[in-house]
Amino acid sequence: MDVVSDAISAVRIGRPSSDRVRVGGRWCTRLAPYDGAGFHVVLEGSCWLLPDGGSPVVLGPGDAVLLPHGSGHVMADGPADAAAVERAVPFERLAAGAAARPQDGSGAVEVLCGKYRLDRSRVHPLMAELPEVVHLPNRAGTHPELRAAIGLLGRELDGRRPGACIAVPSLLDLLLVYMIRSWMDEGRTGAWPAVLGDPVAAAALRALHSDPAAPWTNQRLAAEAGVSRPTLARRFTALVGRPPMAYLTWWRLNLAATLLRDTGDPLSAVARRVGYGTSYALSHAFSREFGITPGRYRAQAAA
Structure with missing residues (x-):
């Protein structure tokens, strides 16, 4: 994607x-x-x-x-x-x-x-x-x-x-x-046309969205974008508004919410698809981000 x-x-x-x-x-x-x-x-x-x-x-x-x-x-x-x-x-x-x-x-x-x-x-x-x-x-x-x-x-x-x-x-x-x-x-207004027009930020985002569950690090992502780690951190943060790994965490949790809403997959399967090793790790991060447990979120989405 x-x-x-x-x-x-x-x-x-x-x-x-x-x-x-x-x-x-x-x-x-x-x-x-x-x-x-x-x-x-x-x-x-x-x-x-x-x-x-x-x-x-x-x-x-x-x-x-x-x-x-x-x-x-x-x-x-x-x-x-x-x-x-x-x-x-x-x-x-x-x-x-x-x-x-x-x-x-x-x-x-x-x-x-x-x-x-x-x-x-x-x-x-x-x-x-x-x-x-x-x-x-x-x-x-x-x-x-x-x-x-x-x-x-x-x-x-x-x-x-x-x-x-x-x-x-x-x-x-x-x-x-x-x-x-x-x-x-x-491209008259807004930051995101500029984000996706920047070769470094666009390459990093393309990599993260293509495989969000991969074990990404700043070093690996910088290599994917073809720049040094400091260059990636500086350009990505300036354009996107948050550092690469912070964006990845945010996107993984949003993707988990979408899967909870749209599928019946168990929490363990959702965790694996978004890059979390255990259901507990995902549940803890999800609750911290959204203020609600994955199970309660799924129940509310289905109501």
Whole structure:
């Protein structure tokens, strides 16, 4: 696994959900804050996104927008004043009405709106530093993988093609990866695009995430990155915010939490998979990090 894949896998729960909405005329709808991440892809027409406490964003055909922290927001046919926002129709009602009365004509807007369920108790710093709104405009020559995924989604969304029930959730997962990757490629804000762009830090992280259970030492990791131990410690700590072995310990425990949540493996097997020699050693470290025993954590996650 690589850092981006691991950062997403650690927090993602279940399958994404989506609604394809086609509306026309004057409309304004509110999407409540959500314990996950929301997204919109404009398939046709244009509209406005008004984040709670943020600046309005104009969305055109092919534009994608990710709200990685589940912020509440309003979608509308155009600029909306405070009174219009106050009267905004809940999205669930708009979606039900739009499905019953599909809109035709040149003024129609078609948007794919969806959600990813996320476990926010153990968010990787890469995910945590994403801005409240990630706007990825449809500009020629930019983000070709994202554009291709949007095109494939548009063709699959009618649900009538063989295999669509598998293809659509898989494409939605792919869309999340491409939106995060596109944000990193633009590199406007955040430390993690710089982290993964640094050859030393990126090589060390790639090694740790590829085999977290290995008996890593600073010396072995420095050799993997092709630098001296002091150079690795200095560059890794400055960019990532913690020393290499401290990051490894943190990641091993987060990976253990994911395995406890998503599998029925006994604690001894989880310990071996994340680099702890005994169940006791893992339980002690886990309790110190999360303030809860692995067994109680697993029971709460299953509730």
